[in-house]
Amino acid sequence: MSRTKLPKPIRYALSMVLIVLLSTWAAASWTFADPDGNAPKISLKREIGYNLIIKEGRWAPLKLTLTSDVNVSGDIVVRVDPLNGGDTVSYIRHVELPRNTPKEVVIGMAGIPYNKSSNTIQFFEGSVKDGTSIPFTTKNGYVESMTVxxxxxxxxxxxxxxxxxxxxxxxxxxxxxxxxxxxxxxxxxxxxxxxxxxxxxxxxxxxxxxxxxxxxxxxxxxxxxxxxxxxxxxxxxxxxxxxxxxxxxxxxxxxxxxxxxxxxxxxxxxxxxxxxxxxxxxxxxxxxxxxxxxxxxxxxxxxxxxxxxxxxxxxxxxxxxxxxxxxxxxxxxxxxxxxxxxxxQNNYGYWGTIPGNLLQLGNALDYFPALHVPSFGLMLLILLIYVIVAAPLMYLILKKLDKREWAWLLIPSVALISSAIIYAVGASDKNAERSHTISVVEMDGQGSGQRVSATAFFAPRSGDYELEFPAQTYIGIGNSSGGSFIGGQSGNASGTYIDMGQGGTKVNLNEVPYWSISKVWAQQRANEQVGAFETKISVNDQGDLQGTVKNTTDRNFSNVVIVMGGKLVKLGDMKSGETLPLQSSGGGLGTAFNDLGSAIFPYYGGQDVHERERIMLNSYLPSTALYNARTYVLAWNNDELLSYKSDGRRIAGEQLNLWLQKVNLNWSNNGTISVPYGFVSPSIITGAGSGWNQNGNNLIDMGQGSMILDYDMPSGITASKLNEIHFRQQTLGQNTDYAVMNWQTQKWEPVKWTKNLYSLMQGAFGDYLLNGRTLRLRITVQNQTTFSLPDLSLKGKGNTP
Known part of the structure; x- marks a missing residue:
């Protein structure tokens, strides 16, 4: 029996394939194993945070030092299973390990507790997707930390x-x-x-x-x-x-x-x-x-x-x-x-790998504008048409044609067509990848600002997705409704892979279910050039605000609001370069400070178009330093501040941005200084009471103990310029004593209220203002009570910057 000889071109191609395979095998042998064919021996040293200390809800460095006995390349993977909920997250870095040469890898980790039960560190030669895990020669392939x-x-x-x-x-x-x-x-x-x-x-x-x-x-x-x-x-x-x-x-x-x-x-x-x-x-x-x-x-x-x-x-x-x-x-x-x-500030802790204040910000993502519930009226109309067509109308037509046996075919066909129409109506806005992003930009008033963003990614199909973010973007993954945000399910087996490479940050969402929403938090510790609101605002004796606000940014804003000293002034929309006058007593916020969202965006029933804005104001704003200062401008727009790709494709999306900037006031008017109540906020220096907390209405709940407050004079105001200093206490509390520090005698002097008012003696302000600027007050509580932080008003002569 003769054998058929393969044509020469085919024999040549097979020879080349064999050579390539042998070369690949030889290279792999050199790269991943020693001459005896054993697996690489890799040692691991690790240190998280600084001196093993990390701060709750903040990013911290994880230093990994790897040493291999052979040349090897692969992925170092830190898998985190948060103890308090949230999806499994794996931080990945690709590393090249030269033989017997220590290689240090630094990975940014979320500020949550780490112990043997919450994380593992592995090395995969080649890659984590298709490589082999190489055990470390050193024990304890995990990190432990103390969270403070x-x-x-x-x-x-x-x-x-x-x-x-x-x-x-x-x-x-x-x-x-x-x-x-x-x-x-x-x-x-x-x-x-x-x-x-x-x-x-x-x-x-x-x-x-x-x-x-x-x-x-x-x-x-x-x-x-x-x-x-x-x-x-x-x-x-x-x-x-x-x-x-x-x-x-x-x-x-x-x-x-x-x-x-x-x-x-x-x-x-x-x-x-x-x-x-x-x-x-x-x-x-x-x-x-x-x-x-x-x-x-x-x-x-x-x-x-x-x-x-x-x-x-x-x-x-x-x-x-x-x-x-x-x-x-x-x-x-x-x-x-x-x-x-x-x-x-409120301490929200963390959930999954997300700080609590940012998690609250993400609640606004639940209101995805591009995804709608199908109209009830439209769905009812389709159902009625189906009922009419599938029953009496079809029966009458078939009876007239004497073809009633066709019903066995036509009724299922009509049902299928109706189902297809209902599905098409319901899925009309769910057939493509979409994003919904909200951002907060805190502006410094000098032209730069810092941004934090949260985004919801809608997956129209099940499977794996790769999201690509700009370089140096730190990613957090949270959850909702007690389960994971990722895929809308709890306990995703594959979890999420986060790879911060030089070219950008990649987030791999694995096994995402059909029609699901994934929520991702994106942070960068960097200032962006964003412009500023140029403010020239002063306050008269009655506490009314007057002056101008100019938009020096290159952006247009809506719902611009000034919040100052318990006043709320709505300016409306502002175009780039526009200047608006500010001459209004504004609306007193009072207890509405605890619900600033409703004060700015009241809801009167019907379609709620400002739910996201209220959530952002009432959940995220209290965690900022601006909130307690109560002197800031806030504005909104829909510009694209964060863009990212899905598997290399740009995603159609919607954005909502909150812009915040502290406002400085001019306290002098024609040589007269007037600072009304509500504009000077105290700092709590010591709160030694047995369990105290502060709510949004400036009220303190505290048990037995003492609290010390410092009042810093506004910029440009010193003791030499003042001729009146008054305290006002709206809620004194029960069994509560007040005293002011006399820095000259180093003694506390009792405060005696007259109709909830107290005035310092004229001519002696230098004794009570440290270095002419800081006034100190002590509040002593005998038993559990509620009191407000006293307000301060100032009057004097001179000019301020």
Whole structure:
């Protein structure tokens, strides 16, 4: 029997295929295994957060160090199963591991508890989709962390124990965590500093930081962080690389043997017989001085976009200051805004991998404008037509034609056609991928702003989807109705893969059901150039607002509103470049501050077209620093701020954006200063009562204990310009005593209310205003009660900026 010989071209093609297969096998043998054919041996070192501390609801770095005994490439996968609900999320990074060379990988992780039960770390040679898992030679393929709430203070100092005295503030109701750091801890991505509220650089050699690290710290400050630059005679090395952020120009040093102003602020005796060294400095324009001594600034600060930078004239680790009992009180006053922020603002915790305040923002996504419930009238009409056609009409026609046996065919056909029509009507807006995105942009008033977005992705078909977001976008996945947002189901077996590559962030949604909605949160710690609202607003003696608001952005806005001092003024729509007059007493908000959404967008029944706006105002706004200040402009538009793709295709979508900006007022009118009640909000310095909380109506519920409030005078107003200071208390509370601090005598003086009013004695304001700017009040409660935070009004002579 003869064999048929294959044609030469086919034999050639088969030979080439065989060569390719053999080459691929040889390359794989070199890449993924040693000469003996064994699997690679990979060791793992891991560290999450800073000193294993992460902050609840904030992003934190996870450092993984991998070392392989052979050349190997693949995906490192961190799988997270949130303990409190939410879908399984896997963070992926592709890595190339050269033989016997440690490789560090940094992954941004959500601020939730991590332990053996909540996460696993795996390495897949090739890729996670089709590769083989390689077990690590080291044990514990997971991370553990300690999650802290409150204020997180990172410390870069020559002495790692420099700021440990802040831990004593916990006994005074301040939830503070001090985290020592070294230069290598500082990341090049500002989002990985997200878990820190304050960074203190004290007598620290900043030139150890790379340009990328310095840039990251600056971006972190510009997007809301607080940076403290200190060091005394070591200030020059501390400020190196951050000269443009420093509130002062340092010109040498000076030796002092007393600092009475500092002792006054700390309310404790301070002996400096051996002296300490201060840096001598002149302040830059726009800098506010908290404390001076013999004309020299001891503490000074200025605003940097949405953040703040402090200058301290001495080394915080120098004795006897380091162990001085008044030192914690000094720094509590310096950083009061950062400490009070965590106390006053609602702490929503987290759900899945989403911070609670952002999760509340995502509730507005449930109102997907492009997806509609079919019209009841239309569906009823189709049903009636079907009933009429399928029964009497068809019967009469077939009877007249004497073809009643055709009913066996026609009735099912009509039913199928009717079903198809009903499906087509119901699915008319559900046959394509769609997105619904809401964003909040907090503007700094100088042209830049920071944005956070939440988006809902509608999948018209079941299967896997890949969403592509811009580079450096951090993604969170949450849930709804007790189940997972992903696919609208709970316990998705495959979960979600998030891969932050250099070209962009990819989110793989696996096993998504038919007609389902997936919700995704997108964050970037970066300032965008967005323009600003230019405001020229003053207040008269009656508290009426007057002036102008100009839209200097390149965008048009609707429903522009000014909220100031308990007043609500609606300006309406504003086009780019438009200026609108503001001369109205506005509407008093009163208790409506707890429901600002309904105050701006009242609902009178019928079709509710502003449900999303009310949810965003009442859920997200209270978590911002603007809310307590109560002096801001807010506006809306539908511009596209976040765009992303699905499997490389652009998605048709709808957007709703809330824009917020703090407003500064001019308090002088023809040389007369007038600050009515409601415009100066206190900061809670200490809340040591047994279980206290603050609601949106400025009311405090507190058990036995005391609370200390600081009132900072508005910009440009000092004790020398004032001739009247009045307190007004709307709800005094039961068995509650009030006292004001006399800084000169270092004693608390009782406040005696007359018809809920109290006035400080004229001519002695300097005794009650620390450094001419800060007034301190103490409220002591004997048993559980409710009281309001006192309002302050000011009158005087002079001009303010």
């Amino acid at each position: 709430p409150g204020t997180a203070v990172g410390v870069l100092s020559s002495d790692p124990d420099t700021m440990n005295f802040l831990n004593t503030l916990r006994s005074k109701g301040k939830d503070v965590s001090v985290i020592p750091m070294v230069a290598g801890d500082v990341p090049s991505d500002p989002m990985l500093l997200d878990m820190l509220d304050v960074i203190v650089m004290n007598n620290f050699a900043s030139d150890m930081l790379s340009q990328e690290q310095v840039k990251a710290v600056k971006n972190w400050v510009g997007t809301g962080g607080t940076l403290v630059l200190a060091g005394g005679e070591g200030y020059a090395k501390t400020v190196r690389g951050f000269e443009d952020l420093s509130p002062v120009e340092v010109k040498g040093t000076q030796r002092v043997t007393k600092l009475p102003e500092l002792a006054q602020l700390g309310a404790k005796p301070l002996s400096l017989e051996d002296g300490i060294t201060l840096s001598a400095a002149s302040i830059k324009p726009g800098t506010q001085v908290l404390l001076r001594s013999e004309g020299q600034p001891i503490f000074a600060s200025h605003v940097e976009k949405q953040g703040k930078v402090w200058y301290a004239a001495y080394n915080a680790g120098t004795e006897p200051l380091a162990s001085w009992s008044g030192h914690p009180a000094v720094w509590q006053t310096v950083l009061q805004k950062d400490f009070s922020q965590t106390q006053n």
